[in-house]
Amino acid sequence: MPGLSAGRPQKLSDQQKYKALSLLRVGKSAAAIGRMLGVSRSTISRLKNEAPSEND
Numbered sequence: 001m002p003g004l005s006a007g008r009p010q011k012l013s014d015q016q017k018y019k020a021l022s023l024l025r026v027g028k029s030a031a032a033i034g035r036m037l038g039v040s041r042s043t044i045s046r047l048k049n050e051a052p053s054e055n056d
Contacts, residue, residue, distance in 0.1 A: 011039050012047070020044055021051055 012020065016037055023033050030044040037044075 011043055012037065017047055020047055024048055 020033050020037060023036075024030070024044070029041075030048065031041040034041045034044045
């Protein structure tokens with residue numbers, strides 16, 4: 001069916017992902033960021049692992 005996407009909806013918008021990555025860079029913990037954004041620590045950790053590093 002055109003217009004439908006398969007899979008689970010994303011927990012974080014692109015803006016929230018950018019904010020989370022920015023907070024990680026300044027030293028905030030994944031648990032603290034998760035509490036702020038209403039997601040689990042593992043969601044933030046997964047985001048960190050998927051993001052390209054600054055050295056790439």
